[in-house]
Amino acid sequence: MWDNSKDEAGSPPYTGLPAPEKKPKARYLRPILLGVILAYILVAAFHVQILTAIGKFLVMEHEISKSDLIVCLAGRNIERGLAAAEIYRKGFGPRVFIAPEEPPDGLDLLKERGIRYPTTIDLMVTLFQELGVPKSALLIGVRPGDSTRSEAEMVRDLLEKEKFRSIILVTSPTHTKRAHLTFRSVLEDKDVRIQVMPSRYSQFRPEGWWRQRRYVREVILEYQKLVYYYLKELR
Numbered sequence: 001m002w003d004n005s006k007d008e009a010g011s012p013p014y015t016g017l018p019a020p021e022k023k024p025k026a027r028y029l030r031p032i033l034l035g036v037i038l039a040y041i042l043v044a045a046f047h048v049q050i051l052t053a054i055g056k057f058l059v060m061e062h063e064i065s066k067s068d069l070i071v072c073l074a075g076r077n078i079e080r081g082l083a084a085a086e087i088y089r090k091g092f093g094p095r096v097f098i099a100p101e102e103p104p105d106g107l108d109l110l111k112e113r114g115i116r117y118p119t120t121i122d123l124m125v126t127l128f129q130e131l132g133v134p135k136s137a138l139l140i141g142v143r144p145g146d147s148t149r150s151e152a153e154m155v156r157d158l159l160e161k162e163k164f165r166s167i168i169l170v171t172s173p174t175h176t177k178r179a180h181l182t183f184r185s186v187l188e189d190k191d192v193r194i195q196v197m198p199s200r201y202s203q204f205r206p207e208g209w210w211r212q213r214r215y216v217r218e219v220i221l222e223y224q225k226l227v228y229y230y231l232k233e234l235r
Helices: 026-058 077-089 107-112 120-130 148-162 173-186 213-234
Strands: 069-072 096-098 138-140 166-171 193-198
Touching: 026 173, 026 213, 069 077, 069 148, 077 096, 077 120, 077 166, 077 193, 096 120, 096 148, 120 138, 148 173, 166 173, 173 193, 173 213
Parallel strands: 069 096, 069 166, 096 138, 166 193
Antiparallel strands: none
């Protein structure tokens, strides 16, 4: 039997069981709870400004000037092609570079069967010609561009060959910052001026991108790629 009597100091007797954990006092929980509530209120009140800043961070735009080469980066070909053709017609550059995209699975099988399927380069050449850019003004990459860096490396080789000293990158708004960072990294040892122009034919707007699901996905993906870019640069 346990001795329920208390010791001389009035403390309960030792039972051999662990003492119950002391719960944190309310005075420690209160400021944490207030901080969470305040943060929620601030985010709710300023979510438009916060989300707009998130969108604007991805977008870079220069006041472009006449350059040796217009680089139309692969992907979202219509909006980028429209913008590249427009600045070509305005006289900002005499040549336009485009890179092939990775061929889709099954294309070789179609060729074996004698079925002609237009590649992205076929479509882009047709698009540019219809928009007033002659085929003679187009410079086509020697291999598929499977990333922004691979396109930058093809452009670097072209600059060395043709002695170009200035380029204008034409791409989608959310891609402009990463495109500029990538080209600047690849061309860091070259004396080349790099300007960036986001396509005005894109419907992306920093002030409301979160209202359209496709741009929510695009922004999230672009931030993931930016993080990956910075991690690679730190190696």
